[in-house]
Amino acid sequence: MVNLTIDGIKVSVPEGSTILQAASEVGIKIPTLCFHPDQSIKANCRVCVCEVEGNRLLQAACAMPVFEGMVVKTRTPKVLEARKTILELILSNHPQDCLNCIRNGNCELQDLAQEYCIRENPFEYKVRGFEKDFSTPSLFRDQDKCILCRRCVEVCSVVQSVNALGLEGRGYDSMVVPTLGKALIDSPCIMCGQCIHACPVGAIGEIEQIDEFLAAVANPDKVVITQIAPAVRVAIAEEVGMMTGEMPMGTFVQGLRQIGFDHVLHTNFTADLTILEEGNELLKRLKEGGTLPMFTSCSPGWINFCETFYPDLLDNLSTCKSPQQMFGALVKTYWAEKMGIDPANIYSVSIMPCVAKKFEAARPEMNDSGYQDVDLVLTTREIGRLFRMSGLDFSRLPASDFDSWMGKYTGAAVIFGASGGVMEAALRTVYEVVTGKTLEDVNFVATRGITGIKEADVDLDGTVVKVAIANGLANARKLMEQVRAGESPYHFIEIMACPGGCIGGGGQPITKANVKRVERIEAIYAEDAGLPLRKSHDNPEVKTLYEEFLHEPLGHKSHELLHTHYHPKNKKFL
């Protein structure tokens, strides 16, 4: 342990700690911008400077290691003056249109400007004047707002191994740009949106489509229906000032009715359906010598990644559409018929923790219902904005229930929202299908948690199935390299593009640290544990769907509506 004094308070911290860490131990918050708790130290913004006795110059608290007997002062006039000047310099070329910004009220720079009482800036105000990049259906970039912290570059390269973002130029002229300074759509970007969470300001955000939703609600000819992805409920609470996982499902459903949805259904229904299709696909591949290991196909960021970087492994991907797209195809066929609604009048909106889902819904092949299967994707954040716009108080709102048909689900569907959940859900079903026995303990705990790569051996009555799970694409890449080299020992691999799985998706409430992802994972498993049905094949509505419409997993109708093909992206520059 190292002993030091910070602002007159004695503190002992482990060797190698930084001033920033030591200060937080004794309740002293030092401001930061480029610092990110899950990333490497950058020390480029300098807003965390402090005085260290014996040092002539101010030191960056995020980077300076503590030493025995160190005396630190974090709020002398000299320090405050320096921090204020740094903020003024950053603000001198940062667009001052906070009121119009997607991060208004949730911006690290805005918070600091407030905390440091920035009033009149002595520096000349000059915005750089870059063109905004709206080239992808998922994300936009507004370079004028970029403060060059490089957190997006690190998450894109180190965490996701996508390398769509890098630096251009030097000094005053340096910028964060997509590969070769091109538009984002021409870079290897897989649209996971992790850069949105990494960005301290509004330089990157989702393509906001609230107006399109409101226009559909205002159109009397449209029947506006929604599906909610498994990871959304646990996080939506954070958008309306509640604790993670605190909003009950019934209250959430009521909220969705209040903002204008005519029918509230659940992606969980097709998550259960996915398990029946994908589980049977795995068994078929195992039995008939199909391509193994089989990869899950629920995560559209992962699909983009595989199509971009591993086009030679597309046959390993399950042909199952994601639950969102299965739902989209069924709602304009099966559900429309059952409800007696003309599918042409259905406006199908999905609520997703994900920005890549916006891209997925717009894929030209996703029209097997005869229409665009999913008309609009709104992220958890956009729904949060609609809730706030509507003045709903969720502590008092009476509960409501899902509409029937395609609203019922099991715990197996709920856990689709967390890394390992699709695998666990599949194992619960595959076990019973293969062995014919009842699975007494449905909890496959080895598959759970935020660890980058997890693996397990599952004994199906003598047949051992080896499975692996990766979250975060740098982890996925390790498993893919094994497969490409012909050295993968696994039969079944689950990949979710985002760290922690969908609960950490690019469309979730701004997630400043991985500890928040862990909280959401815990909320997901708590929900699963509390449900009466926890195996997908026990879902009564899914059973009815097979009886009335699909007839059997992997059957003719399933192939028509629920399965798809993948295409190499052929990106020119990776």
Next chain:
Amino acid sequence: MDYKEIIAQYDGKAGGIIEAYHALLREFSYLPEEAIAEAARIFKLSTAEAYGIATFYSMFSVEARGKNVVRICESAPCHVAGASDVVAALERELGIKMGESTADGKFALEFTECVGQCQATPVITINGKPYLDVSPAKIPAIIAEYK
């Protein structure tokens, strides 16, 4: 040599990407996108990183430009010694503005920071070769060497 052959010469060399970029410049006068992507592959970087290196150093260019790169120092000593008159003479002689290239692809005109020849200002360089004590009157003869 095509760009792949040029880059391959530096494969496995520590920091080889910088030397490869210099070699590419001698051949093409700029770094084409395909060459940056190929350098990334050879030196095991992402294209985004290789592009970052290509744009970090001012002597590299990622834009197509004239074969003979004429650069004039814009640092204080040359400025005081009348660099702006030399700029005007260069622009007149080549018929282009600073930052542009001639239509025949022979010349590019750029600014540079100090090149360390302050004993004999103003200074210009052509393809890295310095010309000292330059004046507007000397420009036509210097340029003529490269025509």
